[in-house]
Amino acid sequence: MATVTKPVEDVELLRRPNIPSADVRLPAVKDYEQVDDEITATLHPTVQWFIGLGVAITFLIIGALAWTYQIYTGLGVAGYNPPVMWGVYIVTFVFWIGIGHAGTLISAILYLFRAGFRTTIYRCAEAMTVFAVMTAGLFPILHLGRPWKFFWLIPYPNWRYIWPQMKSPLIWDVFAVLTYLTISATFLYIGLVPDLAILRDREKNPIRKRIFAQLALGWRNTDREWRHFVRAYLFLAAFSTPLVLSVHSVVSFDFAMSDVPGWHTTVFPPYFVAGAIYSGIGMVLTIMIPLRKWFNIKHYVTINDLDAAAKLALFTSLVVGVSYANEWFVAWYSGSPAEKQFFANRLWGQWWWASSLLYTCNICLPLSLFSQWCRRNTTWLFILSIFINIGMWFERFVIVVPSLSHEYEPWQWAGYRPTWVDYAILCGSFGWFSMWFLLFVKQFPVIALTEIKEIVKPRLKRRHATGVDVTAHPLPFMPDTPGEFD
Amino acid sequence: MRGVIGLFRELDATCDAIAALKKRKIGEFTVYSPTPRHEIEHAIDKGPSAVRMFTLIGGLSGVTFGYWIAIWISDYWPLVVGGKAIASWIPYTVFGFEVMVLFGGLATVAGLFAMARFPRITHTVGYDNRFSYGDFGVWIEPSPDKMLEAEQLLRDAGAVEVRVER
Numbered sequence: 001m002a003t004v005t006k007p008v009e010d011v012e013l014l015r016r017p018n019i020p021s022a023d024v025r026l027p028a029v030k031d032y033e034q035v036d037d038e039i040t041a042t043l044h045p046t047v048q049w050f051i052g053l054g055v056a057i058t059f060l061i062i063g064a065l066a067w068t069y070q071i072y073t074g075l076g077v078a079g080y081n082p083p084v085m086w087g088v089y090i091v092t093f094v095f096w097i098g099i100g101h102a103g104t105l106i107s108a109i110l111y112l113f114r115a116g117f118r119t120t121i122y123r124c125a126e127a128m129t130v131f132a133v134m135t136a137g138l139f140p141i142l143h144l145g146r147p148w149k150f151f152w153l154i155p156y157p158n159w160r161y162i163w164p165q166m167k168s169p170l171i172w173d174v175f176a177v178l179t180y181l182t183i184s185a186t187f188l189y190i191g192l193v194p195d196l197a198i199l200r201d202r203e204k205n206p207i208r209k210r211i212f213a214q215l216a217l218g219w220r221n222t223d224r225e226w227r228h229f230v231r232a233y234l235f236l237a238a239f240s241t242p243l244v245l246s247v248h249s250v251v252s253f254d255f256a257m258s259d260v261p262g263w264h265t266t267v268f269p270p271y272f273v274a275g276a277i278y279s280g281i282g283m284v285l286t287i288m289i290p291l292r293k294w295f296n297i298k299h300y301v302t303i304n305d306l307d308a309a310a311k312l313a314l315f316t317s318l319v320v321g322v323s324y325a326n327e328w329f330v331a332w333y334s335g336s337p338a339e340k341q342f343f344a345n346r347l348w349g350q351w352w353w354a355s356s357l358l359y360t361c362n363i364c365l366p367l368s369l370f371s372q373w374c375r376r377n378t379t380w381l382f383i384l385s386i387f388i389n390i391g392m393w394f395e396r397f398v399i400v401v402p403s404l405s406h407e408y409e410p411w412q413w414a415g416y417r418p419t420w421v422d423y424a425i426l427c428g429s430f431g432w433f434s435m436w437f438l439l440f441v442k443q444f445p446v447i448a449l450t451e452i453k454e455i456v457k458p459r460l461k462r463r464h465a466t467g468v469d470v471t472a473h474p475l476p477f478m479p480d481t482p483g484e485f486d
Numbered sequence: 487m488r489g490v491i492g493l494f495r496e497l498d499a500t501c502d503a504i505a506a507l508k509k510r511k512i513g514e515f516t517v518y519s520p521t522p523r524h525e526i527e528h529a530i531d532k533g534p535s536a537v538r539m540f541t542l543i544g545g546l547s548g549v550t551f552g553y554w555i556a557i558w559i560s561d562y563w564p565l566v567v568g569g570k571a572i573a574s575w576i577p578y579t580v581f582g583f584e585v586m587v588l589f590g591g592l593a594t595v596a597g598l599f600a601m602a603r604f605p606r607i608t609h610t611v612g613y614d615n616r617f618s619y620g621d622f623g624v625w626i627e628p629s630p631d632k633m634l635e636a637e638q639l640l641r642d643a644g645a646v647e648v649r650v651e652r
Contacts, residue, residue: 032620033620036619036620162563166556166559172581183587194618198618200618217604217606218605223517223518224516227522228535228537228601231535231538232594239545239591239594451521454521458497459495
């Protein structure tokens with residue numbers, strides 16, 4: 001007897017919403033005009049903003065003065081004493097590179113995975129990336145005795161006929177960081193172009209209007225522009241995704257390619273990448289939580305978005321925790337006395353306080369994010385994000401300084417104490433980063449206007465069946481699980 | 487160029503206008519939308535973007551250049567370490583990869599500029615500031631004898647404003 005297959009009247013299929021709008025909901029946003037009106041309203045400077053900018057510039061000046069003093073006096077004022085010749089500068093370099101990772105992670109990887117919570121926070125994260133990498137890029141230069149010779153790291157035809165050592169991780173680092181900065185800045189700018197066109201069309205001040213017009217490159221929202229823009233943006237995201245993974249892997253090679261105890265380990269690339277994403281998410285939360293309050297954009301950056309970011313922070317915290325455990329295990333299992341002694345010194349010896357701080361901030365406190373209440377409590381999330389930032393700075397400190405202060409020979413066992421110059425330049429880096437970020441948020445929209453409009457339901461002349469677009473085509477993207485986004 | 491511009495408040499009305507334009511072949515047309523919409527893309531149905539070719543060529547050029555520059559430098563200024571190859575492809579994969587991403591990314595942007603025909607120095611006719619705000623638009627460039635037909639088509643589809651521009 002022939003089996004009669006019932007035709008699939010897929011009611012579920014028709015009920016499914018489109019993916020880009022499915023997993024992020026903005027019920028308080030009614031139409032396209034509201035998006036433009038509310039987000040562009042955040043561009044007007046306020047007194048608090050001027051105060052913040054003033055504080056940032058003050059910090060920057062403190063750092064600049066300390067650097068001037070260091071150049072005049074010599075690198076010795078920065079607290080370096082053999083064998084610890086890498087200290088706060090390299091720690092802070094790795095810290096800022098790590099911060100710079102979340103922007104491209106949120107923007108590129110989450111874009112490829114169609115993670116909806118990306119939409120509302122990615123512009124800030126991308127800007128954070130660019131400014132964090134700009135900040136990080138200063139530190140290898142600050143760390144040079146003759147900073148004006150920094151360009152010797154770049155391979156170019158020169159009168160010295162000397163070329164860089166292409167097998168050195170430090171040269172890989174130059175390529176990786178410069179590529180990352182270029183691609184991240186390009187990604188940010190290309191994503192901004194349609195929004196700049198909106199600002200150009202709405203701006204009343206003729207000078208600002210002219211500037212926006214130049215920056216918008218004559219964008220007109222045509223079908224031709226959108227068709228190629230969407231494809232180009234996808235490819236940039238696809239390039240940026242492995243770039244995120246490569247850059248911090250290359251940074252980790254600065255350490256892992258040496259034979260210093262605590263550094264020479266194969267876990268470093270994934271460990272550094274996970275740590276970078278973790279610290280970046282921490283900084284995104286530090287920035288977004290106050291920003292959504294001050295800019296009155298809580299109905300765009302919703303609690304659900306913060307909850308999703310907190311889950312990502314929890315996940316990367318667990319990965320980082322496993323990496324720490326892996327380090328201890330390998331030190332024990334290697335049978336190397338130098339490794340064992342080094343880890344004992346790091347955990348229970350002279351650096352116990354830094355290790356304890358690191359493990360408390362990076363492993364213990366983030367466990368609270370298993371609780372939904374903690375993930376959705378913005379006060380706790382903000383406090384935790386500060387602890388994550390502190391913890392991640394100390395993670396790099398614990399990697400850099402204890403290793404150099406406890407190598408193989410007893411004469412290589414020493415201490416390290418940063419000086420006021422180190423602290424001043426560290427403050428200066430925060431001032432530099434904050435200054436650029438504060439300038440950015442008052443000149444450009446902190447939330448991508450056109451991408452938010454993709455989420456908002458367009459005005460329709462007629463009623464249409466859900467699951468079928470207005471041209472009666474079935475929707476092109478369907479969730480894997482029926483009802484996944486209901 | 488002389489043409490007719492229609493301003494639409496609704497997305498489906500815009501799609502109706504596109505469908506009618508394709509059916510009646512009145513002239514070349516451009517659609518404006520404040521945000522990319524699949525519905526408009528499907529209605530126009532122009533096929534995949536050629537930006538991908540720029541990306542591919544840029545990426546391949548980059549990886550070739552990245553390996554080449556590292557090998558050339560090593561051969562030109564050898565830094566000999568006992569027992570090690572002067573030019574070694576494994577560490578140079580870092581350069582190959584990074585320069586591939588750099589060239590590929592920049593070529594993608596160049597492809598976007600070339601295919602989408604911008605930067606534009608001046609605004610041409612057939613644009614309204616409301617297209618970046620919340621409204622959709624259709625700009626048609628018909629032959630002079632079909633100008634009235636184009637206007638009527640836009641009105642029938644649901645345009646709230648129709649005007650002739652040159």
